Structure formats: C-alpha cells, structure tokens
Amino acid sequence: MQASVKWVDGDTFIGHSDSGHNVVFDAGSDSAAPSPMEMVLMSAGCCSSVDVVSILKKAKQDFDHVEVKLSAERAETAPRVFTKINLHFVVTGRGVSEKHLARAVQLSAEKYCSVALMLDKAVEITHSHEVVEREAK
Structure with missing residues (x-):
C-alpha cells in the first residue's frame, strides 16, 4: 500500500491513495476539512x-x-x-x-x-x- 500527501495552502493538505482516491485534511483552526x-x-x-x-x-x-x-x-x-x-x-x-x-x-x-x-x-x-x-x- 502506498499513498502521498501534498501541501495545498495554509494548514490544508490533500492525501492521495494508490487506489486513486483523494482526501482533504486540515490541521488549522479554520479547518476546511477533518484534522x-x-x-x-x-x-x-x-x-x-x-x-x-x-x-x-x-x-x-x-x-x-x-x-x-x-x-x-x-x-x-x-x-x-x-x-x-x-x-x-x-x-x-x-x-x-x-x-x-x-x-x-x-x-x-x-x-x-x-x-x-x-x-x-x-x-x-x-x-x-x-x-x-x-x-x-
């Protein structure tokens, strides 16, 4: 299993799985997505x-x-x-x-x-x- 995570902006990141799915993460206080x-x-x-x-x-x-x-x-x-x-x-x-x-x-x-x-x-x-x-x- 493999995956990657790329920084988008601020505290927002996009994870990409080897099965082709994308997930948004947000570690900031203005969370646009789950932490x-x-x-x-x-x-x-x-x-x-x-x-x-x-x-x-x-x-x-x-x-x-x-x-x-x-x-x-x-x-x-x-x-x-x-x-x-x-x-x-x-x-x-x-x-x-x-x-x-x-x-x-x-x-x-x-x-x-x-x-x-x-x-x-x-x-x-x-x-x-x-x-x-x-x-x-």
Whole structure:
C-alpha cells in the first residue's frame, strides 16, 4: 500500500491513495476539512462498522441503520495522542438480536478491525452498543 500527501495552502493538505482516491485534511483552526486525528478516529469507526454490518448480515438480522458514535480523549501535552476511544454502535431494525450485535462488536474488536487493533496497542479502546427497534410501517 502506498499513498502521498501534498501541501495545498495554509494548514490544508490533500492525501492521495494508490487506489486513486483523494482526501482533504486540515490541521488549522479554520479547518476546511477533518484534522489528521479526526481522520484516524473516523477510520477506526468505519473499519469496525464494516465488520459489524457484515457480521449482522451473515446472521440474517433485519436492520436498516448502523451508526457508530465515536468519542475520544487526548493527552494534554504534545504529542497529543489518543488516550481513550469509545465506539458506541447504534443499530436500528426489526427484532435485531442484542446477542448478535454484541457478538459482532466483540468480533470486530478482538479479531477483525485492523485500525482499532493497531490503535489498541497504545490506546484504551472500549465498545458499547444498543439496538433501536424500528417502528412498523
């Protein structure tokens, strides 16, 4: 895997992946885009969400909405690394099994999510979840 990051202007940069995608980063106070640390946090949420969605589909759960709400704490002084991250999954559907969701989150946390597993070596990562029952139409 390869990528490049080019400075645009001020505190704005554009990352370019070897798969041909561009991402804007902004490290300044006038942020026009997510900061690098926000991108790391969102990457952990996306990576784990991919796993949870895949596992719930395999378990034939009837869901139509998955959101992971991310919260993080950072060190007070430089380098301002993450010290804690929580991934809170909210799954909306009809009759979604809390047991299946808990297992999906656990499998992602312990086995599949490469981003969170990499971060877990230096950051306290916790997971939580809830099922929201979709109302009948």
